[in-house]
Amino acid sequence: MIRARGLRKSFGDFEAVRGIDIDVRRGESFGFLGPNGAGKSSTMRMVAAVSPPSAGELRILGLDPVTDGPAIRARLGVCPQEDTLDSELTVFDNLYVYGRYFGIPRADVRNRAEELLHFVQLGDKARSKVEDLSGGMKRRLTIARSLINNPDVLLLDEPTTGLDPQARHLLWDKLFRLKQQGVTLVLTTHYMDEAEQLCDRLVVMDRGEIVAEGSPLDLIARFSSREVAELRFGVGQHEGLAERVADLGQRVEVLPDRLLVYSDDGEAVVTQVHQRGLLPSAVLVRRSTLEDVFLRLTGRTLVD
Structure with a gap:
């Protein structure tokens, strides 16, 4: 067409x-x-x-x-x-x-x-x-x-x-x-x-x-993981903690208010985080979405 x-x-x-x-x-x-x-x-x-x-x-x-x-x-x-x-x-x-x-x-x-x-x-x-x-x-x-x-x-x-x-x-x-x-x-x-x-x-x-x-499913499979574990720690701690969880997933993304750990088993990531003595103030395990793909390919910086 x-x-x-x-x-x-x-x-x-x-x-x-x-x-x-x-x-x-x-x-x-x-x-x-x-x-x-x-x-x-x-x-x-x-x-x-x-x-x-x-x-x-x-x-x-x-x-x-x-x-x-x-x-x-x-x-x-x-x-x-x-x-x-x-x-x-x-x-x-x-x-x-x-x-x-x-x-x-x-x-x-x-x-x-x-x-x-x-x-x-x-x-x-x-x-x-x-x-x-x-x-x-x-x-x-x-x-x-x-x-x-x-x-x-x-x-x-x-x-x-x-x-x-x-x-x-x-x-x-x-x-x-x-x-x-x-x-x-x-x-x-x-x-x-x-x-x-x-x-x-x-x-x-x-x-x-x-x-x-x-x-959409193909793009998620190619550019993301099956699940994402979102970990919230104290303000200013995320950059320093990223290295301690880097091996738990395929990719770790540092945001100002949380860490995103991309893996095929988000619950397993959370379990291992606790086993390492890390205590996030909030945890969310969700499936990867097209938004994860979009932000990875185009970045999180606003374009005017």
């Missing part, structure tokens, strides 16, 4: 995307992860056929976005990070008017709008004004609007930012159902649990390059 080879995007002397290769298969959910400034948004805008590549090869649905932009955009659904709904229109009219932009006949777009409002559980809000909706409802309406043209590929930029847990899980369910219906999903997200839930495959980007690619 999407194929890129050596894809680059420059803004003057600044190169935002530095020669990446991408393959997105039909019917899968593909994710872009990365810190701010990693090149995710620039890549998504090229995939959406609204920003031309500076170099490299890009094909979307087998078409060239430079010469076939309108044909590509007609088959894409785009859910932007910020809701761009028309607050002066009703919920139903937001879908109806948007559908007419695609040239969909009036009767067809009316039926499609009703189907989508039912799908995102907003049927009872059809005549309400957008300004009366909660944040989660607005997000669901934005996704419904992006589906009005029956897209082959749905692009989602930070789809659940700012939503409460209940709204996030409801949205995850709707996206999972779309994938089951054959819609190809391409998303960016800052939520690692969201990436684990939604993505069949993903790439981790940093400074315009792809630093890792695979399924």
Whole structure:
């Protein structure tokens, strides 16, 4: 559905995307992860056929976005990070008017709008004004609007930012159902649990390059351990204690407020820590997550 080879995007002397290769298969959910400034948004805008590549090869649905932009955009659904709904229109009219932009006949777009409002559980809000909706409802309406043209590929930029847990899980369910219906999903997200839930495959980007690619489970297996033991000691003690537990795991990470010991058996690590006479003030044993992978590959330092 999407194929890129050596894809680059420059803004003057600044190169935002530095020669990446991408393959997105039909019917899968593909994710872009990365810190701010990693090149995710620039890549998504090229995939959406609204920003031309500076170099490299890009094909979307087998078409060239430079010469076939309108044909590509007609088959894409785009859910932007910020809701761009028309607050002066009703919920139903937001879908109806948007559908007419695609040239969909009036009767067809009316039926499609009703189907989508039912799908995102907003049927009872059809005549309400957008300004009366909660944040989660607005997000669901934005996704419904992006589906009005029956897209082959749905692009989602930070789809659940700012939503409460209940709204996030409801949205995850709707996206999972779309994938089951054959819609190809391409998303960016800052939520690692969201990436684990939604993505069949993903790439981790940093400074315009792809630093890792695979399924969430594959990436965890390659770049982390099965479990992590988090050990909290007194302020300023963690650096000095790291050497005393270094042999207990595959890797030890020193943070200002705790030690992270990566191993296949976190409970065994804790037992051996106590046997060595070390008494952490707090202990947590958890499974490794995509966040551990993300931070290892991109670092813990904030990027402005």
